[in-house]
Amino acid sequence: MVRYFATVARGLEAIAAKELKTLGATEVKPQFTGVEFWGDGSADSDRRLLYRVNLWARTIFRVFVPILEFPCSHAKQLYREVQLVDWRNYLSPEQTLAVDCTGGNTELNHTHFTALQVKNAIVDQQRQQTGRRSNVDPHNPQVRLNLHIHQGRGILSLDSSGSSLHRRGYRPGVGVAPLKETLAAALLAHIDWQGDRPLFDPCCGSGTIPLEAGLKALNIAPGLFRAQFGFEGWPDFDAPLWAQLRAEAEAARKTQLPAAIVGSDRDLQTLQQARDNAAHCGLDQQVDFKLQDMAEVRPPTEEPGVLICNPPYGHRLGEAEELKGFYRELGDLFKQRFTGWTAYVLTTKPLSKEVGLKASQRFPVFNGTLACTLLRYDLY
Incomplete structure (x- = not known):
C-alpha cells in the first residue's frame, strides 16, 4: 500500500x-x-x-x-x-x-x-x-x-502536485486580499451547499466564492484548468491513464446550473476581474456578476437561498474601526431584504459584533494565519 x-x-x-x-x-x-x-x-x-x-x-x-x-x-x-x-x-x-x-x-x-x-x-x-x-x-x-x-x-x-492546488489556473485576476480557492471551496462544504439553492455573494471581489460554487454545482474538476502537475515529470507517469481521467472529468461536467449563482461588488475594476476569471473557467454564461453598491443590493432571485460573503476585515490599526459602519449596513441589509434566506459571514471576532444580529452558529476558520469566524444567520 x-x-x-x-x-x-x-x-x-x-x-x-x-x-x-x-x-x-x-x-x-x-x-x-x-x-x-x-x-x-x-x-x-x-x-x-x-x-x-x-x-x-x-x-x-x-x-x-x-x-x-x-x-x-x-x-x-x-x-x-x-x-x-x-x-x-x-x-x-x-x-x-x-x-x-x-x-x-x-x-x-x-x-x-x-x-x-x-x-x-x-x-x-x-x-x-x-x-x-x-x-x-x-x-x-x-x-x-x-x-x-x-x-x-x-x-x-x-x-505530486507541483504548485499548490489552490492555484486552479482560471484566475489571472485577483482583488485585494483574495480568498484562496481552497478556502472558498471548504466554506461551501462547511455549510453543506450542494448547488440546489440560489447562492449570492454581495461582496464578491474577484469572484472566488461564486466561481468555486459554480465549479461544484456543475461538477467541474478544478484541476482541469491547470497546465501541469508534479507527477507528470515522474519516471512512472502513466500518460494514457491521465488522459483517460481527464476525459472522464470532461464528460462528467454538467451544462446548466440547478440554481442561480450571483456575485456583486461596488468596484468596477475588481468586478471585471471576476468576469474575466469566470470566462477563463467557462462560467461567464452561468455565474452572474453585478456592479452595485451595498445600498442597492436586493435578493437576486425570488426563491430564498444562501447568502455568503467574506467582507474586508481591516488588519491595520484604525481600519477595523472604519469598517464598523459597513458591518452595521450589512446587518440591516440582512434584516430588511433577505427574509427567508440563510446568511453566512466570514470575519474576525471584533467585527462580527457589529452585524447586530444573533448568529445561530459560529465556526472557527483560519484565513491564512488570521483567526476568523464563519457566522450563520437564519433570517426569518
Missing part, C-alpha cells in the same frame, strides 16, 4: 478528510494542517487515486508521496541518509529539481540551508553515477521534493 499526505489549511483537516474519502482514499487520518491517507495496495489503483485526488480535490494544497523517513538531527546525517536513496528511481540528470523544506530543529533551523543539503546529496550521487547532474529550477521544476523536519526525524517526499 502507498501512503500519501495531503497538506491543508489549518482548521480544514476534517473537511479535507471527508473529501478524500469520497475520492476513494482509505485509512484517512486527519492531522495538524494535513491528512494522511492510503491507496488500496495495487500500483495501478494507487496511481489512479493519486491522479484523481490532484484532479478533483477542492480543499487541499498538495499531495506528498513519502519516500524516506529517517533520523535527521544534523546536516551530515541528513546528507548521508538522502544519499542512501537510489535517485535513479525518481529523476534523471536531464530533469530539473527543486527542494522545499518545512519545520526544523536545533541544528537544522534554516530551511534554505537544509534544502541545500538534500539537493547536494542528490546531485553528488548523480555525478558519481553518470558524470552529469540535475539543474535546480525553483519555479517550475520537473521533480519537486519536500523535506519536513520535526525534532530529530525527517520525512522526504515527492510532491
